[in-house]
Amino acid sequence: MKAFQLSEQKEFMNLLLRSEAFDNFLLSEASIHTAVKYEIDGTLNPAFYSAQELEEQNLAGLGYMPYGRLRPTLFSLIKGRNAPTQFKLILMLSPSNLKNTIQASGTSIAPENILAVFFNILFQNGQLLLTTGVSYRTFIMDKSFEKEWEKFTIQFLKRNNVTFSEI
Numbered sequence: 451m452k453a454f455q456l457s458e459q460k461e462f463m464n465l466l467l468r469s470e471a472f473d474n475f476l477l478s479e480a481s482i483h484t485a486v487k488y489e490i491d492g493t494l495n496p497a498f499y500s501a502q503e504l505e506e507q508n509l510a511g512l513g514y515m516p517y518g519r520l521r522p523t524l525f526s527l528i529k530g531r532n533a534p535t536q537f538k539l540i541l542m543l544s545p546s547n548l549k550n551t552i553q554a555s556g557t558s559i560a561p562e563n564i565l566a567v568f569f570n571i572l573f574q575n576g577q578l579l580l581t582t583g584v585s586y587r588t589f590i591m592d593k594s595f596e597k598e599w600e601k602f603t604i605q606f607l608k609r610n611n612v613t614f615s616e617i
Contacts, residue, residue: 473518
């Protein structure tokens with residue numbers, strides 16, 4: 451797990467809320483503190499959709515809603531004259547992106563051994579932080595995939611011109 455302080459907050463927030471940079475992630479949960487506290491559980495409710503709609507909207511087999519589908523809602527909750535006093539977003543790789551990331555990492559870990567791979571984004575006390583995380587289904591001695599996820603995160607931040615420092 452690595453933590454990064456994001457120094458150009460306005461630029462990062464534009465990337466997060468106004469671009470498609472994070473749209474391939476799934477939203478696990480969000481908590482936004484403005485005049486009131488908003489809690490969003492990103493768990494997909496498949497009963498809301500027909501089987502055909504799930505297929506047509508590329509939601510079949512997902513446990514969580516794609517971030518891109520919720521981004522406009524999150525933007526509307528965060529935008530305004532006053533910044534939120536705090537917010538937390540937990541984004542995770544989709545199953546297909548998890549498989550691709552494992553393959554690209556060159557590690558020997560099997561996809562079924564990983565429960566989820568995360569970006570935790572936290573704004574609190576005027577600081578904006580991004581923390582990486584990997585959740586395993588079972589205890590794994592080999593942490594090489596975590597190191598690769600941290601490298602991928604740094605590449606992602608640099609590719610999107612995010613100014614950061616490791617904490």
